[in-house]
Amino acid sequence: MTPGHNAILLLRRLESIASLADEERRALENLPISAKVIPPHQDIVRGKERTSHCCLVLEGWAYRYKMLHEGRRQILSLHIPGDAPDLHSLYLDEMDHALGALSRVTVGFIPHEAIHNLIRRFPNLVAALWRETLIDAAIFCERITSLGQRDASKRLAHLFCELYLRLRAVGLADGHSYALPVTQLDLSDALGMTNVHVNRVLQELRRRELITLRGGRLTINHWPELVEVAEFDAGYLHLRPRADL
Numbered sequence: 001m002t003p004g005h006n007a008i009l010l011l012r013r014l015e016s017i018a019s020l021a022d023e024e025r026r027a028l029e030n031l032p033i034s035a036k037v038i039p040p041h042q043d044i045v046r047g048k049e050r051t052s053h054c055c056l057v058l059e060g061w062a063y064r065y066k067m068l069h070e071g072r073r074q075i076l077s078l079h080i081p082g083d084a085p086d087l088h089s090l091y092l093d094e095m096d097h098a099l100g101a102l103s104r105v106t107v108g109f110i111p112h113e114a115i116h117n118l119i120r121r122f123p124n125l126v127a128a129l130w131r132e133t134l135i136d137a138a139i140f141c142e143r144i145t146s147l148g149q150r151d152a153s154k155r156l157a158h159l160f161c162e163l164y165l166r167l168r169a170v171g172l173a174d175g176h177s178y179a180l181p182v183t184q185l186d187l188s189d190a191l192g193m194t195n196v197h198v199n200r201v202l203q204e205l206r207r208r209e210l211i212t213l214r215g216g217r218l219t220i221n222h223w224p225e226l227v228e229v230a231e232f233d234a235g236y237l238h239l240r241p242r243a244d245l
Contacts, residue, residue: 006031006033006035006056006058006108007028007029007030007031007033009056009057009058009081009082009170010028010056010082010084011025011028011029012082012169012170012171013082013083013084013132013169013170014028014128014129014132015240016169016170016239016240017128017131017132017135017238017239017240018124018127018128018131018240020124020125020128021124023122024122024124024125027118027121027122027125028118028125031110031114031115031118032110032111032114033056033108033109033110034108034109035058035106035107035108035109036106036107036109037104037105037106037107038101038104038105038106038107039101039104040101040102040103040104040105041100041101041102042100042101043098043099043100043101044062044099044100044101044105044107045086045089045095045098045099046095046098047066047067047095047096047097047098048094048095048096049094049095050093050094050095051086051089051095051112052111052112052113053089053109053110053111053112054084054086054087054089054090054109054110054112054115055084055085055086055099055107055108055109055110056082056083056084056107056108056109056110057079057080057081057082057083057084057085057105057106057107057108058081058105058106058107058108059081059104059105059106060081060101060102060103060104060105060106060181061078061079061080061101061102061103061105061181061182062078062079062083062085062099062100062101062102062105062107063075063076063077063078063079063099063100063102063186063190064076064077064079064085064097064098064099064100065097065098065100065189066097066098067098073189074189075186075189075190076097076140076143077136077139077140077143078102078163078182078190079099080163080166080167080170080172081170081172082169082170084110084132085099086099087129087132087133087136088133089112090112090115090116102181102182102186103181115129131238134238135236135237135238138236138237138238139162139236139237141236142158142162142236143190146158146159146191147191147192150231152191152193152197152198152200152201153201153204153205153229154229154230154231155191155192155193156187156191156193156198156201156202156205157205157210157226157229157230157232158230158231158232159187159190159191160211160218160220160226160230161220161226161227161230161232161234162232162234162237163178163180163218164176164178164218164220165234165237165239166237169239175219176219176220176221176223177217177218177219177220178217178218179216179217179218180213180216180217180218181216184198184199184202205226205229208225209221209222210222210225210226210229211226
């Protein structure tokens with residue numbers, strides 16, 4: 001992949017939340033991005049690691065997580081192509097959690113120095129990247145709300161709605177259908193539910209014909225109804241308005 005091609009999804013992601021000038025787009029396209037394929041379930045960045053680059057998901061899915069001493073895993077967030085899950089590493093000395101490959105993932109590594117040079121030249125890109133980190137924090141707030149207050153059906157339906165809008169924003173949803181390369185165990189570790197409970201909720205959503213999940217692909221059959229089940233309000237994603245939903 002050429003550097004410009006590697007930056008396409010980052011451009012799509014930033015332009016889904018902010019306005020960019022042509023000069024800013026060209027600067028992003030010219031970022032030095034070194035791509036590497038990471039096998040599933042391998043760490044991309046380890047906890048406590050000091051890094052000199054930021055990661056950009058180019059293909060596949062990644063996730064942030066923490067491991068407890070007894071071997072239990074908490075998935076903190078799921079990351080799709082176009083996401084830069086560790087922008088905070090620009091200013092923090094070390095990672096306080098790990099970033100791993102959920103599926104086979106192609107990651108673009110961008111030197112911190114290159115990003116610092118970019119934001120010194122283009123103040124509007126500072127605002128766009130800052131907005132991206134604030135939205136990341138808003139997604140964390142919604143996940144905490146789900147873990148603490150939403151019942152199992154709402155919790156899972158809410159995640160499916162969110163992922164659809166995030167994938168659609170970077171052109172990776174086909175209608176109301178999208179690739180979902182996660183296992184029931186991944187969902188249970190992300191949503192604070194047992195594997196058995198996740199299975200029951202999936203069966204219930206299927207029984208109500210709200211979703212179809214087959215071959216690693218999720219189709220939302222009835223978007224308004226799924227939104228109602230989830231009590232989903234997309235405002236926290238701060239996406240620029242679109243008229244085709």
